[in-house]
Amino acid sequence: MGSAAVFFSVVTALVMLASGAYDFTMPQKVLNLVDRLGHRPNFVRTLGLVKVLGGLGLLVGLVIGPLGILAALGLVAYFILAIRAHAKLGDSGAETLPAAAMFILSALTLITNLFA
Numbered sequence: 001m002g003s004a005a006v007f008f009s010v011v012t013a014l015v016m017l018a019s020g021a022y023d024f025t026m027p028q029k030v031l032n033l034v035d036r037l038g039h040r041p042n043f044v045r046t047l048g049l050v051k052v053l054g055g056l057g058l059l060v061g062l063v064i065g066p067l068g069i070l071a072a073l074g075l076v077a078y079f080i081l082a083i084r085a086h087a088k089l090g091d092s093g094a095e096t097l098p099a100a101a102m103f104i105l106s107a108l109t110l111i112t113n114l115f116a
Contacts, residue, residue, distance in 0.1 A: 001065060005116035008109040009058045009068055015105060016055030016075065023048025036089050050078055058109065065113070072110035079103035
């Protein structure tokens with residue numbers, strides 16, 4: 001595995017683990033977003049769980065390469081859906097920026113893992 005793949009996998013994993021842990025605190029900002037989408041408040045924990053599992057998958061993928069690729073692919077899909085949800089709600093660019101940034105980070109992780 002190349003150094004870029006390792007770097008992006010570790011950085012993305014740390015970001016996902018932190019973001020997922022943040023979701024488990026049930027922050028009001030995220031609760032409001034989930035409510036506007038028509039989901040129950042506990043859905044925030046599901047979102048956090050997906051991020052944590054994606055982050056863990058990237059770390060395990062350092063040893064088992066295909067798992068890291070699948071984890072990165074799952075995160076790319078997750079953040080495409082997150083951006084779509086923000087667009088559906090008519091959120092501003094500033095409100096969509098975190099999801100877009102994590103999409104880019106996940107996509108870079110996927111690309112570097114595919115070509116490692």
